Amino acid sequence: MQSLWSRAGQAHRCGCRVCDTAVSALGRRVTTATTRPRKPTFAEAFTACYSTMFASAAVVDAIRKEDRSRDLDRQLEDARRELAEAQLLRAMETDRITGRLDVDQPVLTSDQMEELWASLKEVYTSRPFMKESYKPVTLSVSELLTRLHEDHYHKPDWPTMRKLRQTDYERIELAILAEEVDASLPRREVKTRAQLHADSRTIVHLIRQLLKRAHLSQRSGPPSPSYDEASLMVKRFTQPFTFATIDPEAAQRNRSLLNQQLREIISSPTLGLKEMVGRVCYNLLVAPYLPDMHTYNTLIVTFDKTGHKNLAESLVNSFFYKRRLIPTPSTFVAxxxxxxxxxxxxxxxRTVACITGLDAETGAKVGRRLVEEIEQYQTSKEWRTGKGTTLNGDWVYKNLPLDQPLVEAIIKGLLHFNFFDQAAVFMVSCMKASVSLNTKIVQQVFDECILALDWRAALRLVRGFTDRPNGIPLLILNRGDDVAYLVSRIRVLIDVCGLSPGQRGSKSALASLNISSTKFSQFLEALDQADATSALNMDGSSNNLALFEPDQVASSLRSRLLQIESMFREQKFVEKTTRGIESKLMYPDFSMEFRISMAFHIGESTTKRSLVLNQEYSELLTPRIEQAGIKTRLRECEDFHKSIELSLENNIDLEQNMAESLEKSLEEQVNGGVALGTGEAAMETQPDAGAPIRAEQRKVMTEWFTQTSRGLPLPSAQGE
Incomplete structure (x- = not known):
């Protein structure tokens, strides 16, 4: 191409201006094209490389910044979404923890507490014997009864009851956390050096108890360095605690941090028992301040929550018998x-007695005054008026203030120990005092009474509703979807009492149950009104009971069978209570003659029950008489039956003989005292004169009980 342009430049031109300009331009272009480019200098090359490098870096950085901005926007959007979900879950969790409280009623009025204190005193004074509480009366084991209970009364299943009976530890922990920062709660801190020293020794004793219980619970296992370190520290503990009154804010911060650490240690799933207890004790020993009531609450609840109830027992005993801490609202709940x-x-x-001031040993640790001090000195008005206090011996105890969580905890405890009658009494008192209860608590009371077919508790509830017809709307106020279920449970309770919900009940039946017919009719009308205004339709509800079946005869027969079983349970309860009272009549507080007659009565009753049991056993074995060994068993039953009948015949003569011996011994004691003529001689002679006779009586009684329990015939009275 350059050769062509060169030849064109050498071509002949005419000399005109146009041709001259064109040829000149072509020549310059060829010259420029053929000229070799000059080499760039080092500065130019360095500048070009430097500019290119920074331009490339700027482009890459811009791309990275754009990607980073997009990534940050995405992360920010995810964080906002997660925060919204967390807030929603937190609200739902708070709803669940608080148990869907129907009315926010954290503090009860003084009149309400007076009503509940009186009810708790009645609960404590009417408590059953411990034998009846640890071995309660149960229903008969029958497949027919179980089917009727499920189909006719819609007995709640065990998963539902297990959920109702569980303790909501999260709710208690939230209450304890709120109390730690509540400055309005009263505190009882040590003020003198002697008090500080005494409480320090108490904490050392508590730590020793915790270490001892942990060692007894886990004698072998992995090494526990914290346990060993705490054991050495408690043996040579000389570090005194500091007065919390010097810097209350620092003490509060330190104790809050201590409680948080204790919760994390006890709840850790990777620590063994001894290692966990060792760390707890180590933190208590190195803390600069004495553990307060909040620390006790934290340890009791956390130990119980993790299943270490023996460790929590040490904290409870220390609170009642070693420390003078004032309880917080969550203390007695825990x-x-x-x-x-x-x-x-x-x-x-006993805790119920402490709450009401009936326990003279420790009380509720709220406060107490001597009667002489109240009369002699000008004390506060509440001590002088006696409102909120209980007189017990020489002391006046201040009752523990009540709140809704404590009331509900007491009701759940009464139901746990099968004190259904006492739980019904306390719940009726709550209704009379207009104290709002959790829906789950009301449901549990109804379900437990129906599950046990407790006629006495059902009658208490029905009578309480009847005496206060407007209590039905208050009881189920703002219950939402639970109204229909609660109404259905009340109808079952009415049926357990023998009062059909479909009828108004006969006046004679109502009079025998001490229920006014007019008030009962008003109660049923209020129940129907509450049922009609419920959110769910009873006829279409899955909880609808089989009390309004088309076949009223079949429904009545089913109800009657369950009522008979309920009355049979009540009969067994009365029988066990009577036997418990009879055993208490053998105490030395009564005269010897009365105790001997009671011993014969108890022995005769026991012998007759053994006779009936032997007869039932024989009737069961008679159809299987052809089987091997049955004849021998029947022969033993017959021999036992004959020996029992013979012992019953000899008991009459033996009782008369012992009564005569007792009268004779009393006459000899009286005559011996009169013959001596001095009180001192009479006191010296009477025990000697009556000792052989009492020894003979004890010998006869011991032989009688031994032979009666073995089913052997007693010797004749003449032989004795």
Whole structure:
């Protein structure tokens, strides 16, 4: 191409201006094209490379910044979405933890508490014997009864009851956390050096108890360095605690941090028992301040929640018998739940007595005054008026303030120990005092009474509803979808009492149950009105009971069978209570003659029950007489029957003989005292004169009980 342009430039031109300009331009172009480019300098090359490098870096950085911005926008959007979901879950969790409280009623009025204190005193004074509480009366084992209970009364299943009976530890922990930062709660701190020293020794004793119980529970296992370190520290513990009153804010922060650490240690699933207890004790020893009531609450609840109830027992005993801490609102909630988890009915009832001031040993640790001090000094008005206090001996105890969580915990505890009658009494008192209860608590009371077919508790509830017809709307107020179920449970309770919900009940039946017919009619009308205004239709509800079947005769027969079983359970309860009272009449508080007659009566009743049981056993074996060994068993039953009948015949003569011996011994004691003529001589002579006779009486009684229990014939009275 360049050769062509070169030849064109050498071509002949005419000399005109146009041709001259064109040829000149072609020549310059050829010259420029053929000129070799000059080499760039080092500075130019460096500048070009430098500019290219930074331009490339700027482009790459811009791309990366754009990607980073997009990634941050995406992460921010995800965080916003997760935050919204967390807030929703938190609201749902709070709803679940608080148990769907129907009315926010954290504090009860003084009049309401007075009503509930009186009811709790009645619960404690009417408590059954411990034998009846630890071995309660149960229903008969029958497939027919079970089917009737499920089909006719719609008995709740065990998963539902297990869920109702569970303790909501999360709710208690939230209450304890709220109390830690509540400055309005009263505190009882040590003020003198002697008090600080005494409480320090108490904490050391508590730590030793925790270490001892942990060692007894886990004698072998992996190494526990924290347990060994805490054991050495408690043996040589000389570090005194500090007064919390010097810097209350620092003490509060330190104790809150301590409680948080204790919760994390106890709840850790990777720690063994001894290692966990060792860390807890180590933190208690190195803390600068004494553990307060919040620390006790935290340890009791957390130990019970993780299943270490024996460790929680040490904290409860330390609170009652070693420390003078003032309880917080959650303290007795934790203690009541602890005794429920420990299945200790006697301690649970004692806690109820402490709440109402009936326990003279420790009380509720709220406050107490001597009667002389109240009369002599000008004390506060509440001590002088006696409102909210209980007189017990020489002391006046202040009752524990009640709130809704404590009331519900007491009701759940009464139901746990099968005190259905007492739970019904307390619930009726709550209704009379207009105290709002959780829906689940009301449902559990109804279901437990129906599950046990407790006629006495059902009658208490029905009578309480009848005496206060407007209590039905208050009881089921704002219950939502649970109204229909609660109404159905009330109808079952009416049926258990023998009062058909479909009828108004006969006046004679109502009079025998001490129920006014007019009030009962008003109660049924209020129940029908509450049923009609419920959110669910009873006829279409799955909870509808089989009490309004088309075949009224069949429904009546089913109800009658369940009512008979309920009355049979009540009969067994009265029988067990009577036997418990009879055994208490053998105490030395009564005269010897009365105790001997009671011993004969108890022995005769036991012998007759053994006779009936032997007869039933014989009737069961008679159809199988052809089987091997049955004849021998029947012969033993016959021999036992004859020996029992013979012992019953000899008991009459033996009782008369012992009565005559007792009268004779009393006459000899009186005559001996008169003959001596001095009180001192009479006191010296009477025991000697009566000792052989009492020894003979004890010998006869011991032989009588031994031979009666073995089914052997007693010797004749003349032989004795």
């Amino acid at each position: 203690i009541v739940n602890h005794y429920k988890k420990s299945n200790n009915a006697w301690r649970f009832l």
